[in-house]
Amino acid sequence: MTKKTIDADAVEGMDLNGDGHVTKAEMDMALEFKRRALEDQDAQRDAMRKMTWFALMGMLLYPFAIVLTSFLGLDQAASIVGDIAPTYFVAISALVAAFFGADALKKNNN
Numbered sequence: 593m594t595k596k597t598i599d600a601d602a603v604e605g606m607d608l609n610g611d612g613h614v615t616k617a618e619m620d621m622a623l624e625f626k627r628r629a630l631e632d633q634d635a636q637r638d639a640m641r642k643m644t645w646f647a648l649m650g651m652l653l654y655p656f657a658i659v660l661t662s663f664l665g666l667d668q669a670a671s672i673v674g675d676i677a678p679t680y681f682v683a684i685s686a687l688v689a690a691f692f693g694a695d696a697l698k699k700n701n702n
Contacts, residue, residue: 636695643691647684654680 598614606614606622654677662670 640691640695644688647688651681651684 603614603619603622606618608618608621654673658670658674658677661667661673
């Protein structure tokens with residue numbers, strides 16, 4: 593049987609017990625950690641995409657809520673919903689900006 597080797601930089605960080613030898617169990621565990629990290633990154637991108645679409649839909653539908661309440665003859669409700677609009681738009685924009693900003697800072701620190 594021929595001996596197979598792996599470059600030291602390819603298995604960097606896989607030697608969990610520090611004995612200088614990377615076992616199959618250690619390699620499998622490192623690959624599982626890497627797979628889970630990729631899944632977490634994918635889930636985070638999906639969450640960011642969903643949050644952005646939800647915020648966009650809310651911002652686009654908000655004016656229609658004002659028009660709808662006015663059309664239904666609920667003038668006081670239309671006035672209240674209209675008065676809340678600036679706060680709503682700023683809050684949603686700040687939420688999206690904070691989420692994306694935190695993600696950008698995290699990426700810069702890595």
